[in-house]
Amino acid sequence: MRYSALSLFANALSGHKKWPEQWPDAAPKPSYDVVIVGAGGHGLGAAYYLAKKYGVTNVAVIEKAWLGGGNTGRNTTIIRSNYLYDESARLYDHAVDLWDGLSQELNYNVMFSKRGVLMLAHNVHDVQSFQRHIHANRLNGVDNQWLTAQQAKAYCPPLDISPTARFPVLGGALQKRAGVARHDSVAWGYARAAAALGVDIIQNCAVTGIRRGADGSVEGVDTERGFIAAKKIGVSAAGNSSVIMEMAGLKFPLESYPLQALVSEPIKPVFPCVVMSNSVHAYISQSDKGELVIGAGTDQYVSYSQRGALHIIEHTLAAICEIFPIFKRMRMLRSWGGVVDVTPDRSCILGKTPVPGLYVNCGWGTGGFKATPGAADLLAYTIAKDEPHAINAPFTLERFTRGRLIDEAAAAAVAH
Amino acid sequence: MILIRCPYCDEQRPEVEFVYAGEAHISRPQNPNLLSDDEWAEYLFIRKNARGVHYERWVHAHGCARYFNAARNTVTDKILMTYKTGEPKPSVEEIAEAAK
Numbered sequence A: 001m002r003y004s005a006l007s008l009f010a011n012a013l014s015g016h017k018k019w020p021e022q023w024p025d026a027a028p029k030p031s032y033d034v035v036i037v038g039a040g041g042h043g044l045g046a047a048y049y050l051a052k053k054y055g056v057t058n059v060a061v062i063e064k065a066w067l068g069g070g071n072t073g074r075n076t077t078i079i080r081s082n083y084l085y086d087e088s089a090r091l092y093d094h095a096v097d098l099w100d101g102l103s104q105e106l107n108y109n110v111m112f113s114k115r116g117v118l119m120l121a122h123n124v125h126d127v128q129s130f131q132r133h134i135h136a137n138r139l140n141g142v143d144n145q146w147l148t149a150q151q152a153k154a155y156c157p158p159l160d161i162s163p164t165a166r167f168p169v170l171g172g173a174l175q176k177r178a179g180v181a182r183h184d185s186v187a188w189g190y191a192r193a194a195a196a197l198g199v200d201i202i203q204n205c206a207v208t209g210i211r212r213g214a215d216g217s218v219e220g221v222d223t224e225r226g227f228i229a230a231k232k233i234g235v236s237a238a239g240n241s242s243v244i245m246e247m248a249g250l251k252f253p254l255e256s257y258p259l260q261a262l263v264s265e266p267i268k269p270v271f272p273c274v275v276m277s278n279s280v281h282a283y284i285s286q287s288d289k290g291e292l293v294i295g296a297g298t299d300q301y302v303s304y305s306q307r308g309a310l311h312i313i314e315h316t317l318a319a320i321c322e323i324f325p326i327f328k329r330m331r332m333l334r335s336w337g338g339v340v341d342v343t344p345d346r347s348c349i350l351g352k353t354p355v356p357g358l359y360v361n362c363g364w365g366t367g368g369f370k371a372t373p374g375a376a377d378l379l380a381y382t383i384a385k386d387e388p389h390a391i392n393a394p395f396t397l398e399r400f401t402r403g404r405l406i407d408e409a410a411a412a413a414v415a416h
Numbered sequence B: 001m002i003l004i005r006c007p008y009c010d011e012q013r014p015e016v017e018f019v020y021a022g023e024a025h026i027s028r029p030q031n032p033n034l035l036s037d038d039e040w041a042e043y044l045f046i047r048k049n050a051r052g053v054h055y056e057r058w059v060h061a062h063g064c065a066r067y068f069n070a071a072r073n074t075v076t077d078k079i080l081m082t083y084k085t086g087e088p089k090p091s092v093e094e095i096a097e098a099a100k
Helices: A005-013 A039-053 A087-102 A103-104 A124-139 A147-156 A183-196 A240-248 A310-323 A370-387 A409-413 B037-044 B092-100
Strands: A030-037 A059-062 A115-123 A145-147 A171-175 A200-202 A205-212 A216-225 A226-235 A257-262 A274-277 A283-287 A293-300 A334-342 A349-352 A358-362 B002-007 B009-013 B019-023 B053-059 B067-073 B078-085
Touching: A030 A039, A030 A216, A030 A370, A039 A059, A039 A183, A039 A358, A059 A183, A059 A226, A087 A103, A087 A370, A103 A183, A115 A124, A115 A147, A124 A145, A124 A171, A147 A171, A147 A200, A183 A200, A183 A370, A205 A240, A226 A240, A226 A370, A240 A257, A240 A334, A240 B092, A257 A310, A274 A310, A274 B002, A283 A310, A349 A370, A358 A370, B002 B078, B078 B092
Parallel strands: A030 A059, A030 A226, A059 A200, A115 A274, A226 A358
Antiparallel strands: A115 A171, A145 A171, A205 A216, A216 A226, A257 A293, A257 A334, A274 A283, A283 A293, A349 A358, B002 B009, B019 B053, B053 B067, B067 B078
């Protein structure tokens, strides 16, 4: 069923009791052309693009828990592409290009809101670093501009720019094309569109092994619900990527860390954009429900626990209260954690693996949500063509052997 | 916040006194000149990232300032045992015994 004003009106007449289910919960078939491991935005999107752009419809997306319940449902929904290096600028800007028409393409409102992302500079080093970013971005055709402290205040009125502030604001880098989207809708929209094209979405079905034939290539996956044969396997398992890759005998340059976020009680619209402060480990926006959505830095140790320590978010909130004194008396409603897989150079790994038929999309670290449509599209291309697209060719696993790292670690700092 | 016993101070202290220092028992290559690119990649970048028992280094930054090793369960975050730098990597049985 196509969603439209007309379908909304028709269903209103029947009291919204006759909406059909958005996608069926499929049972696994014995074999598929392609199996995608992980039903987050990246995995579901890859299945969608495989079916839509490359005509590969005999696809299953298998998920150990529920769809979109990992990092897709746990992030702070920030979308931006103002990365320093040429390779990253192309990669993330490709994603933003796809975000632009996504609601129309999926016939599902992902609520992409280009409200602008403002990154605050608190000291001379920040100013110099952001100016460099802005110039690099403009050479790459990525929008990014410098705001003085007064211009930043005009763009985001709750900001405290007084010279005596604990974290003085010397200015900021603003990407106007950046913004936020509704994270759950992204997973649901891709799931519905992929299922409509014949993709099976199989939840509560953890992968327990990857079977390989005599020639080393993949034969399929062992799961909690039996063996599923597959000619090709795409792994998009975020924090658990190391675990899945080990099933195929591969060791990866990844470490998984908890990353926390929290939301406040809902209030009336007061915060018009996204503000990030890399120096003080905090980023903040206001959701359409009215909650302030606040993100912190990662916890310090490797963990798969999907929760973090209180002192991390305490530090973040202390910074938020200094930069936005009007929020000092706000109460926080919920906090949670996700497990993010971090590479040594803070850039993703997206491409083929040494195992024939096994493809990987991992290492997005703390910033995977913004890349969702781009990563999905490029993973689908890589699987369909058995070679990486020009955009993700620099992001393959070989860079750690060849030494050609894309070092966004300092460039992206901690906050995404 | 996790609690960590510093094997030098012999005291259990909160996590904020400590700084995590990555996977333990990664030794610097004996003959760097002879290493292939693959071996360098393995030494520099490949990490176990274990889901379960993980051997790791911590430094008691706001205490004795010394590095030591710990075995921790990365699913529960519980520290199973800590031991001094240079001591051999404990086996799974020894860790289970120490965690009792």
